[in-house]
Amino acid sequence: MSQVDTAHDSLIEIRDVGFSFGDRKIYDRLEMTIPRGKVTAIMGPSGCGKSTLLNFIGGRLKPDNGDIRVNDISVPSLTRRDLYALRKQMGMMFQNSALLTDLNVFENVAFPIREHTELPDELVKNLVLSKLQMVGLRGARHLMPAELSGGMTRRVALARAIALDPMLVMYDEPFTGLDPISLGVIVKLIREVNDALHMTSVVVTHDVAEGCSIADYVYLLGQGSVIGQGTPEEMSGTKSPEVRQFMGGLPDGPVAYHYPARDYKEDLFQDWPDD
């Protein structure tokens, strides 16, 4: 499979990253390169640490070892002040959108602009309306988050994530729980926003079809490291059993159907209740 050309312009480089939650090992010598200006999908089964990876890139978590470089800046070694400066160039769309529930749609999108700039209200209004126009919700600017559907909430979160025209936008499970129309809208928006604003997008998802439909490059995570990578076409045609199981949605394979347990017969004849 093709590898990302590291000599070519890469925005994020993840090198030799190891990380554990308590006794549970999440990553072991993880290596990834996210190309600049592209949409990169990071896929993998639930619980494999995809969202954790976004937390590394955003500096909310530090790896046990290894390095994460964003725009050639080592994120784990940044001071708090420098980390916040870097985050101003990042946008993130959370799985549950994370809109501020006491602010309406307009104020949610205006929030990062008001916090980080001294722009006059008229200019803030124009900026916010342009972002809302982009996601098709200019007319919903007076609504509160509780009045929005799931798809609309994601679109507002997307408008907020791009409010400061960041160089990088991260999407944490953007397709989960959406109806087909909202799903189509979000898929289209992620691609269009990335290309129109010349950003880099990292999409963490376990939705194979949607992830492959917008990604320029795909990483598949499993067992603590990258088990497959390539363009969506290369991933579909791979012979790797791990990749084929995930891409094809097969219930059994290298990722076992059964949770580890002792022998079934032994279990049936065990005195009850067991320990």
Place this chain on the structure above:
Amino acid sequence: MTSIRLLGRWVINSVLRFGRATMFLMATLVGVFLILRRFRLIVQQVFAVGVLTVLIIVVSGLFVGMVLGLQGYNTLVDFGAESSLGLVVALSLTRELGPVLTALLFAGRAGSALTAEIGLMKATSQLAGMEMMAVDPIERVMAPRFLAGFIAMPLLAAMFTAIGVLGGYLIGVGMLSVDSGVYWTSMQEGVDVYDDIFNGVIKSVVFGFVVTWIAVFEGYDAAPTSEGVSRATTRTVVIASLAVLGLDFILTSLMFSEV
């Protein structure tokens, strides 16, 4: 052996938790200095924490004052000292009941609301979202709420005391046979600005600081689940109430002890 181990674990967890709370307080105090220039944020929180608590404070103050008037009169009249009713009501309220009951009501009304709000913000990733937008939640969310509680509490205690004195007047002068002039004169002669009122204000400032610290920290430290928020809210009311009563004893012995 198990109980000793459990006790040890409880002690270690409590010390760790207190350490986290202290570090959180330091960060919040730094945030308070940074947030002072954003007057609007503070006003919004003073409204949410203070103004919305006024009703319960006024109603409670009135009833407590009326009960004091009734009980005080019934006791004093046996000694022919009913002319001291104003003094008894005023001293009880300024020294003890005003600050303490206001703090307990504040913990139940505003403290629990603060914890639940912040805990839910955490559970719905709003705080994480702020962090990713390079906005420090301690400065943007915690500091204004902490400052608002600190400002609101002495004002609410003053309100409680004033309404309580009026409640005592309604009963003592309005329903019983205490003379209006005597009610106010005994108060004017017996209540000392420094010993009674100023010490009461100090108490309410301390209670405001502690209750708001506990409420804001519990919300920030809550497990991001519905059960976690529920537990944190309960802890706020219980710990804040016990802290108020314990601190009241310490402050009273420092302020009013003759020994």
